[in-house]
Structure formats: C-alpha cells, structure tokens
Amino acid sequence: MRIFLLPMLLGIALPVSAALNIFACTPEWGALATELGGDKVNVYTATTALQDPHRIEARPSLIARARSADLIVCTGAELEIGWLPLVQTQSGNPRVQVGQTGYFEAANQVPLLEKPARLDRSMGDVHPTGNPHVHLDPRNIARIAAALGERMAKLNPGEATHFGARTKSFLERWRAASARWEKEAAPLKGMPLVVYHRNLTYLIHWLGMREVAALEPKPGLPPTTAHLSELLAGLRQNPAKAVVRAAYNDPRAAEWLAERAGIPSVLVPFTVGGTETARDLFGLYDDTLARLLAAVK
Amino acid sequence: MSARTLCVVALALAWSASLPARAQDAELSRIREEIRQLKEAYERRIQGLENRLAEAEVRVAKAGQGAVRTDPAVAQPGTRAGGENAFNPAISLILQGTAARSSQDPAAYQITGFAPSGGEVAPAGRSFSLGESELVLTANIDPYFRGLLIAALTPENEVEVEEASFQTLALGHGLTLKGGRFLSGVGYQNEVHQHFWDFYDAPLAYKAFLGGRLNDDGVQLKWVAPTELFVELGAELGRGRGFRSTEQSRNRAGAWSLFAHVGGDIGASTAWRAGLSHLRVSPRERAFEDADSLGNPVSQSFSGTSKLWIADFVLKWAPGGNATATNFKLQGEYFRRTESGSLMYDDSAQAVPQFGASFTDDYRSRQSGWYLQGVYQFMPRWRFGYRHDRLDFGSVNNRIVASGLGPAAADFPLLMSAHNPTRNTLMLDWSPTEFSRLRLQLASDRSRLGVTDNQALIQYIFSLGAHGAHRF
Numbered sequence: 001m002r003i004f005l006l007p008m009l010l011g012i013a014l015p016v017s018a019a020l021n022i023f024a025c026t027p028e029w030g031a032l033a034t035e036l037g038g039d040k041v042n043v044y045t046a047t048t049a050l051q052d053p054h055r056i057e058a059r060p061s062l063i064a065r066a067r068s069a070d071l072i073v074c075t076g077a078e079l080e081i082g083w084l085p086l087v088q089t090q091s092g093n094p095r096v097q098v099g100q101t102g103y104f105e106a107a108n109q110v111p112l113l114e115k116p117a118r119l120d121r122s123m124g125d126v127h128p129t130g131n132p133h134v135h136l137d138p139r140n141i142a143r144i145a146a147a148l149g150e151r152m153a154k155l156n157p158g159e160a161t162h163f164g165a166r167t168k169s170f171l172e173r174w175r176a177a178s179a180r181w182e183k184e185a186a187p188l189k190g191m192p193l194v195v196y197h198r199n200l201t202y203l204i205h206w207l208g209m210r211e212v213a214a215l216e217p218k219p220g221l222p223p224t225t226a227h228l229s230e231l232l233a234g235l236r237q238n239p240a241k242a243v244v245r246a247a248y249n250d251p252r253a254a255e256w257l258a259e260r261a262g263i264p265s266v267l268v269p270f271t272v273g274g275t276e277t278a279r280d281l282f283g284l285y286d287d288t289l290a291r292l293l294a295a296v297k
Numbered sequence: 298m299s300a301r302t303l304c305v306v307a308l309a310l311a312w313s314a315s316l317p318a319r320a321q322d323a324e325l326s327r328i329r330e331e332i333r334q335l336k337e338a339y340e341r342r343i344q345g346l347e348n349r350l351a352e353a354e355v356r357v358a359k360a361g362q363g364a365v366r367t368d369p370a371v372a373q374p375g376t377r378a379g380g381e382n383a384f385n386p387a388i389s390l391i392l393q394g395t396a397a398r399s400s401q402d403p404a405a406y407q408i409t410g411f412a413p414s415g416g417e418v419a420p421a422g423r424s425f426s427l428g429e430s431e432l433v434l435t436a437n438i439d440p441y442f443r444g445l446l447i448a449a450l451t452p453e454n455e456v457e458v459e460e461a462s463f464q465t466l467a468l469g470h471g472l473t474l475k476g477g478r479f480l481s482g483v484g485y486q487n488e489v490h491q492h493f494w495d496f497y498d499a500p501l502a503y504k505a506f507l508g509g510r511l512n513d514d515g516v517q518l519k520w521v522a523p524t525e526l527f528v529e530l531g532a533e534l535g536r537g538r539g540f541r542s543t544e545q546s547r548n549r550a551g552a553w554s555l556f557a558h559v560g561g562d563i564g565a566s567t568a569w570r571a572g573l574s575h576l577r578v579s580p581r582e583r584a585f586e587d588a589d590s591l592g593n594p595v596s597q598s599f600s601g602t603s604k605l606w607i608a609d610f611v612l613k614w615a616p617g618g619n620a621t622a623t624n625f626k627l628q629g630e631y632f633r634r635t636e637s638g639s640l641m642y643d644d645s646a647q648a649v650p651q652f653g654a655s656f657t658d659d660y661r662s663r664q665s666g667w668y669l670q671g672v673y674q675f676m677p678r679w680r681f682g683y684r685h686d687r688l689d690f691g692s693v694n695n696r697i698v699a700s701g702l703g704p705a706a707a708d709f710p711l712l713m714s715a716h717n718p719t720r721n722t723l724m725l726d727w728s729p730t731e732f733s734r735l736r737l738q739l740a741s742d743r744s745r746l747g748v749t750d751n752q753a754l755i756q757y758i759f760s761l762g763a764h765g766a767h768r769f
Contacts, residue, residue, distance in 0.1 A: 060560025
C-alpha cells in the first residue's frame with residue numbers, strides 16, 4: 001500500500017505506458033516532439049512564446065522536470081547557455097547530459113547563418129557558432145524532424161515503427177505545406193524589413209526578404225532613443241516595408257519607429273503559442289505569413 | 298560544354314566579322330591564335346569555378362541533407378573548433394571594486410551582542426577599494442564528473458580558493474555528489490555567488506551566524522525527487538573550516554548539515570523556492586578578543602555545540618515570465634542559533650589585570666535574526682532594491698556572570714550587551730548588459746551598540762569571458 005501511496009502523494013506521473021518523457025526548451029521543439037511522438041511521448045515545454053529565450057532562469061520546476069526526462073530537446077548554439085547547463089547538472093539525471101543520447105540540439109542538424117567572423121563582446125551578445133533561431137525556415141524543421149524522429153526511436157526502440165511512421169507522415173505534410181507557403185509568400189520576396197532582434201534571420205533568408213536594420217543597437221542590447229532616431233533617419237533614404245517583432249519583444253520601440261516612419265508594425269508569433277492562431281508548427285507558419293502578407297498589401 | 302564552345306565560336310565570329318574583308322593571312326592566323334588563348338583562359342577559369350561548385354556540393358552532401366543554398370556565411374552543421382586548446386575549460390573573470398564612505402570606521406566594525414563570526418564581515422572600506430577579482434574555471438572532466446575552481450585574487454595581493462570542487466554527473470536516480478571546497482547548499486543566498494548578490498554585502502544574519510557565507514571543505518550528497526514539484530534533499534559533512542567551529546586535527550568531520558528545498562511555478566509568471574536547513578558544529582576553544590569594563594583586552598573562548606536552523610524562501614515574478622523588461626524578486630531568510638557549552642574568560646595576560654585569573658563556567662545562548670529584501674527591475678537595465686535586516690539578541694545565560702564571583706556583564710561588552718542590531722539598505726543598479734553592473738547603495742547600519750553607521754558606496758561588477766549560468 002505504502003509503495004503506491006508515496007508516488008501518489010508526491011504527484012509522480014507514473015509511466016502508464018513506456019511513454020518517452022521529453023523536456024523541450026522552447027515551444028517549437030515541444031510542438032515538434034508532439035507531432036513526431038503523438039501519445040507515446042509526454043512533452044513538457046520549459047518556456048512560453050512570450051518569454052525571451054535568451055533570458056530564462058534555472059527555475060526549480062525546470063530542475064524537477066529535467067530529473068525525470070528521457071530526452072531534452074533544445075535549440076543549442078548557446079541559446080540556452082544561461083540556464084540549461086545548471087538544470088542539467090542539478091537534475092542528477094545522467095541520461096540528459098551533454099553528449100548523451102538523451103540530449104538533442106536542433107541547431108546541430110542544420111547549417112547556421114551569421115557565424116561571426118570575430119568574437120568579441122563589444123559586438124553585443126553574439127552566439128559564437130552562429131544565429132541559433134533556426135526554426136523559422138521550414139527546410140530546417142524538416143531536417144530537425146528527421147533527426148529527432150530517429151533519436152526518439154533510438155531511445156525507445158519498442159516504438160521505433162510508431163515514431164518512424166509519424167515522422168514520415170509529418171514530413172510529407174510538412175513538404176506539401178512548405179511548397180504552399182513558398183507559393184503564397186512570393187509577394188514577400190525582396191521585402192525590406194526592420195527587425196527587433198536578429199531572430200528572424202532564417203525566415204528572411206528563406207523567403208528572400210531583406211533585413212534593413214535592427215531595433216537593438218547590438219544583439220541583446222535594448223533599443224535606445226539615439227539608435228531609434230538614427231534608424232528613422234536611415235529609413236528616409238532606405239525605406240522598409242514593415243517593422244517586425246516577435247511576440248516576446250517589447251512593443252514600444254517597434255511602435256515608435258513604425259508610427260514615425262509611416263510603415264506598419266507587425267507582430268509575428270515567433271514560435272508556437274505566440275499568437276492565438278499559432279497553435280502548432282503549421283499554424284505558426286500560416287500565421288507568420290498571413291501577418292507579413294497583410295503588411296505588404 | 299557545347300554551349301560554352303558555341304559561345305566562344307560566336308565571340309570569335311563577331312570578332313572576325315569586324316575585321317576588314319581584305320585581312321592578310323598572317324594577320325588572320327595571329328587573330329586565331331589570340332582567340333585560342335582567350336578560349337583556353339576562359340576554359341581554365343570556368344573549370345576552376347566548376348571545381349569550387351562541386352566541392353561546395355560535396356560539403357553540403359556530406360552534411361547529409363541534400364540541396365542547401367550555399368552561402369559564404371553558412372556554418373555547416375556539426376563543425377566544431379579543433380586544436381590543442383579545444384578542451385580548455387570555460388574561463389571567466391569577475392572584476393569588482395567600490396568607492397565608499399561611512400560615518401563609522403569599518404575597521405572597528407562589530408555586531409554587538411553576538412560572538413564574532415570570524416568572516417570578512419566589515420562594511421566596504423572607505424575611499425576607493427578594489428574588490429576580489431574572481432577567476433572561474435569550469436568544465437566537464439569526463440562523462441562522470443564536472444570540475445570547478447573559483448580563485449579570488451584579494452586586494453591584499455593574496456589568492457584565496459573560494460571553491461574547488463568536483464560534482465558527479467552520472468550517479469543517476471537524482472543523486473549528485475559534490476566534494477572539495479564548495480558553497481554549502483544551506484539557506485538561499487549562501488549558494489549564490491557573491492558577484493551575483495543583489496546588494497554589495499551579505500545580510501546581517503549571514504554575517505553574524507555564518508561569517509558572511511559558508512564554504513567548508515567536505516562532501517555533499519543531494520537528491521532530487523522524481524516529482525513535478527521540485528523537492529531536493531541534501532546532506533553535507535565538513536571539516537568545520539573557519540571560525541564558527543574551530544577546525545581541529547581530528548579524524549572525523551567537524552561539521553554537518555542537512556537541508557531540504559521545495560519549489561515550483563505559480564502560473565507562467567511566478568517561480569518560488571522555500572527551504573529549511575540545519576547545521577551543527579562542535580567548536581573547541583573558539584577564542585576571540587573583547588575588552589573588559591575598564592577597556593582592557595581580555596580573551597574569551599567557547600567550547601560546546603552550536604546548532605543553527607535556517608528557513609529561507611525566494612519568489613520571482615515577471616509579467617508572463619518574461620523578465621526582460623520588468624521583474625520582481627522577494628527573498629527572506631530566518632536564522633535561529635542555540636549554543637550550549639562552557640565559556641572561558643581570561644585576563645591574566647594583561648600587565649595590570651582586573652582579576653588576573655581564568656574563569657570557566659556554563660554558557661548557553663539562543664539568538665536569531667532575519668532579513669527580507671525586494672528587488673524590482675522597473676525598466677530594462679535598471680533595478681531598485683530595499684533590504685531590512687534584524688538580529689534578535691535573544692537570551693544569553695552566562696554562568697560566569699551569574700555566579701557573581703568574577704567578571705560582571707559589563708566585562709562582556711560584546712557577548713552580554715542586550716542589543717538588537719538592525720540595518721536598512723537601499724540600492725539602485727544599472728546593468729548595460731548582463732556582463733556589467735554599476736550599483737549605488739545606501740545603508741543605515743545599527744550593528745554597533747548606540748551608534749548608527751551611515752554608509753554610501755558605488756560598486757562595479759564586470760564579468761569577462763565565458764557566459765556563466767546563474768542559479769535561480
């Protein structure tokens with residue numbers, strides 16, 4: 001009796017089936033793991049779309065969740081460097097340490113853009129291995145999905161066919177959707193944008209848009225009035241079509257500049273959960289494109 | 298290939314067509330030779346370009362992902378820096394310093410009513426002072442262990458080992474074993490590195506009961522429960538390094554402690570952690586200097602057991618959990634210490650002693666203290682904080698005084714002055730990035746009986762090198 005009572009008292013999620021416990025650092029990887037795993041995975045997402053992924057703390061709840069995780073799925077490329085190493089070492093869980101099968105870095109599966117030629121903090125908070133915000137290019141999602149599906153099968157060989165079939169089905173639907181998005185997004189080609197942080201680089205690269213400027217004077221530094229005035233002057237010579245920011249970015253600077261430059265300020269969900277419509281990965285891209293297309297009209 | 302040949306032929310035709318019709322044979326052959334050379338040069342250049350393209354394609358194919366747009370700024374997946382220094386640990390350096398003024402001399406600082414704790418607890422030195430420069434090295438040792446060294450270069454030109462510890466990575470079952478010298482897991486603030494504190498100095502309770510902080514030599518075993526609620530239990534065995542226990546040459550641990558922490562989230566905006574810790578040491582002849590009622594130096598020492606309880610909590614709030622623009626942190630701890638044993642009083646070393654003898658009798662004390670602090674980031678980069686500190690003299694039962702045969706309470710100004718020290722501290726700090734911080738701190742400190750020490754300081758904290766992860 002006591003054996004059953006204790007876990008109940010402590011609120012342990014007893015493994016009903018041998019479902020894989022997945023700890024996703026950011027919502028996009030949580031959504032992807034759910035797509036590939038279905039009911040054979042329990043996915044916990046550590047952050048929301050309204051939180052700046054650069055500024056997460058190693059909260060006690062994260063350590064508790066990492067303790068029981070079979071797989072940690074994160075972006076990598078040092079996006080989570082401020083908190084994940086602590087969560088991993090404090091969790092007392094050897095399966096999810098760096099280098100183990102239970103630790104998956106999405107950025108390792110794709111070519112990274114903007115690898116800095118020179119590393120110096122006077123350049124702001126740069127990521128040495130390149131821009132880590134890889135999830136806004138659907139081709140990256142496809143690569144990462146293939147690798148993640150494989151990893152899940154490796155961790156739970158009993159469900160390998162299940163994960164394999166779901167991955168295949170996801171990739172098929174994803175390729176079809178990607179083709180549709182590329183067609184729909186044709187009017188966005190060459191569209192000049194002002195971004196908040198350089199977190200839309202892969203989207204811009206994929207759709208052939210142009211990043212004219214960033215509201216942050218240097219990566220990671222909050223926008224300053226001096227920098228915004230400079231941007232405004234620059235936009236007179238070199239106009240942009242919109243000021244685009246992620247759901248978690250502070251709206252004030254974007255609104256300020258958009259209003260004075262006479263261009264729309266566009267909020268994009270950035271990741272799953274960033275807007276009402278961006279409920280899954282497909283919704284994320286649908287909504288992102290719809291919002292950008294509305295601005296270009 | 299054929300398209301290229303056609304091009305060259307067309308080029309040649311265009312060229313020759315522009316020639317006068319009566320061109321000499323010799324001139325024609327010279328022109329043909331020139332065209333042939335031109336063609337060869339172009340072919341070489343095109344071949345070179347084709348080779349480069351093929352190489353790029355191979356690189357992409359090696360990445361295993363098929364067609365990728367080649368871009369000079371693209372880093373291929375899985376590429377890592379190599380070389381001899383590839384395995385160097387993460388290194389970071391903390392630079393700190395202060396400019397301070399205070400109405401009382403920091404060198405004569407004491408917390409009246411409480412036995413000295415032996416740590417560096419005095420307020421910031423007057424005028425400009427360099428703080429401790431900390432060098433932090435950390436890396437995984439192998440798949441089983443992680444290592445850490447924090448060496449402090451003190452302004453007195455000494456090197457102090459603040460932490461040098463290993464930690465297991467592969468024990469499993471939520472267990473982690475730590476060994477070496479490390480910041481104890483008791484309380485909340487104790488494990489927070491000093492450069493990450495929200496105020497320049499430690500709370501009074503830490504100063505009075507732990508000498509500022511506890512970093513003993515020993516081992517720590519920690520267990521994280523497999524629950525959604527964060528539950529962490531820990532036990533430490535230590536040498537009993539430092540004053541609070543007096544280290545001795547004994548074949549056993551001089552100090553032990555137990556602690557438990559629980560924590561979790563309340564919605565997406567709030568995270569919390571609370572804990573309870575117990576520490577026990579058995580000091581032998583823990584000696585310190587005081588002055589008797591005539592102002593002459595006397596030595597006193599305590600032998601017995603010292604038990605300390607700490608209850609701690611911390612709560613962090615940010616709108617939607619996004620701490621970038623605004624956030625709030627509330628933190629408080631309560632300390633309660635009981636000591637029982639014997640006290641020795643000796644003024645025989647004086648030239649003209651009041652008693653000229655040594656007295657030893659029972660000594661018992663029950664003292665407590667707490668602090669509560671709130672820090673609010675009201676806009677990006679700017680934070681404002683307030684801290685209230687209080688120590689409660691509690692009850693001290695000194696049988697030397699009670700017996701009435703020797704020294705009276707007035708001969709124990711430090712131990713027997715029923716004084717409840719308090720302190721109020723305000724701080725405002727500005728952090729241009731997470732690697733730099735400038736702080737203004739004002740404090741009204743009533744640690745000393747009958748005097749108020751008004752302190753003001755400006756502090757800088759810079760961190761260079763590897764991006765360290767910070768504790769909750």
